[in-house]
Amino acid sequence: xxxxxxxxxxxxxxxxxxxxxxxxxxxxxxxxxxxxxxxxxxxxxxxxxxxxxxxxxxxxxxxxxxxxxxxxxxxxxxxxxxxxxxxxxxxxxxxxxxxxxxxxxxxxxxxxxxxxxxxxxxxxxxxxxxxxxxxxxxxxxxxxxxxxxxxxxxxxxxxxxxxxxxxxxxxxxxxxxxxxxxxxxxxxxxxxxxxxxxxxxxxxxxxxxxxxxxxxxxxxxxxxxxxxxxxxxxxxxxxxxxxxxxxxxxxxxxxxxxxxxxxxxxxxxxxxxxxxxxxxxxxxxxxxxxxxxxxxxxxxxxxxxxxxxxxxxxxxxxxxxxxxxxxxxxxxxxxx
Numbered sequence: 495x496x497x498x499x500x501x502x503x504x505x506x507x508x509x510x511x512x513x514x515x516x517x518x519x520x521x522x523x524x525x526x527x528x529x530x531x532x533x534x535x536x537x538x539x540x541x542x543x544x545x546x547x548x549x550x551x552x553x554x555x556x557x558x559x560x561x562x563x564x565x566x567x568x569x570x571x572x573x574x575x576x577x578x579x580x581x582x583x584x585x586x587x588x589x590x591x592x593x594x595x596x597x598x599x600x601x602x603x604x605x606x607x608x609x610x611x612x613x614x615x616x617x618x619x620x621x622x623x624x625x626x627x628x629x630x631x632x633x634x635x636x637x638x639x640x641x642x643x644x645x646x647x648x649x650x651x652x653x654x655x656x657x658x659x660x661x662x663x664x665x666x667x668x669x670x671x672x673x674x675x676x677x678x679x680x681x682x683x684x685x686x687x688x689x690x691x692x693x694x695x696x697x698x699x700x701x702x703x704x705x706x707x708x709x710x711x712x713x714x715x716x717x718x719x720x721x722x723x724x725x726x727x728x729x730x731x732x733x734x735x736x737x738x739x740x741x742x743x744x745x746x747x748x749x750x751x752x753x754x755x756x757x758x759x760x761x762x763x764x765x766x767x768x769x770x771x772x773x774x775x776x777x778x779x780x781x782x783x784x785x786x787x788x789x790x791x792x793x794x795x796x797x798x799x800x801x802x803x804x805x806x807x808x809x810x811x812x813x814x815x816x817x818x819x820x821x822x823x824x825x826x827x828x829x830x
Contacts, residue, residue, distance in 0.1 A: 497634050498523070498534065501630070503541050504558045509699070510710070513565070513711055514753065515687055517561060517562070529570075535562050535575045536577065536578055545620075559804075564796060574811050574812060575808040583817055584633065585629075587629040588622075590824075591629055595625050605648075624648040624652075627645075628648075638670070639652075640676070649673060652670060663826040686748045689741060689748075690707045693707065693726065694741035709721055711790075712790070715782075716783065722749075723776070726742045727775075731769050732767075733765040743771070747761050749778055750778045
C-alpha cells in the first residue's frame with residue numbers, strides 16, 4: 495500500500511482560501527484513496543514553534559485536527575491522525591539527515607531567503623525546518639505529499655536527501671515521486687487559488703492586516719457574507735472568468751464553484767452574458783454563509799474526547815512505523 499502524507503501547521507485559524515484550496519481537496523483525495531493507501535494526516539506542531547503561534551499551540555493543534563473531521567474526513571483502519579511531537583523519531587531522524595544535507599542547498603531555499611531577508615538574525619529552525627520536513631516524509635515511506643507550490647522546493651530537497659542517503663547506505667528510504675507526478679496525482683493541474691477579497695491580485699492570506707480581505711473559518715456566516723458583498727470587482731460591467739483582467743469577478747466565480755463542489759466551467763456557463771455584479775455577489779455570499787454554517791455546526795459536534803481517542807490509535811501506529819524506519823537508519827549509519 496502506498497502512503498499519502500500531509501499536514502497543516504497549527505499557528506492560527508485557517509482562512510476560507512486554506513480550506514477550499516488545500517484542506518478540503520486533501521480530505522476528498524484521502525477519502526478517494528483510503529481503501530488502498532495509508533493516509534497520514536498529522537499536525538506539524540514542531541514546525542509551528544518556529545514562529546509565534548496565534549493563541550495557545552495545544553488549542554490550535556486540537557482545532558486543526560477537528561478541521562479534518564469537520565471537512566468530512568472518513569476515518570478507517572488506513573487513515574491515521576497524529577501529532578508530530580508525539581513521535582520522537584521525527585526529531586532524531588532530522589538530526590541524522592542534517593548530516594546528509596548540505597549548507598549550500600539549505601541556504602538556497604527560497605522560504606529561508608524570504609523569511610530571513612532584512613533581519614540581523616533568525617532562529618535556526620527557519621533555516622533547518624526543510625530537513626525536519628524530509629524526516630516527516632521519509633519515516634513513513636510516503637510517495638505522495640500534497641503540499642502547496644511554496645513547498646515544492648522542499649519536496650525536491652527531500653528527494654535529493656533520500657537519494658543521497660540511499661546511494662551511500664543502501665535502499666533505506668522510499669523516494670517521493672517527482673513534483674510533476676505529485677501534481678497529477680493530487681489532481682492539482684487545474685487547482686484554484688482563492689484571492690484576497692480587497693486586493694484580488696494577491697492570494698487570500700491570514701497574515702493580511704485588512705479584516706475585509708479574508709474570510710476565516712470561525713467568522714460568523716453573516717460577517718462572511720458582508721465581506722463577500724464588499725469584495726473588490728471592476729468597472730467592466732460583464733461577468734467573465736478572466737483572472738488577468740477581472741481577478742475580482744473570477745475569484746467570486748471560483749469561490750462559488752468550490753463551496754458548492756461543482757465544476758468551475760458550470761458556474762462560468764451559468765453567468766455567461768450576465769452583467770449584474772450585485773446578483774453574483776449575493777449568490778456567493780449565500781453559498782459561503784451556508785457552507786460556514788454547516789461546517790461550524792459539524793465542528794461544534796466534535797468533542798476533544800473523540801479526537802484524543804483517534805490520536806491514541808494514530809500515534810501508536812505512527813510510532814510503530816517511524817521507530818522501525820529509524821532503527822533501520824540507525825543501523826546502517828552505525829548507531830546501533
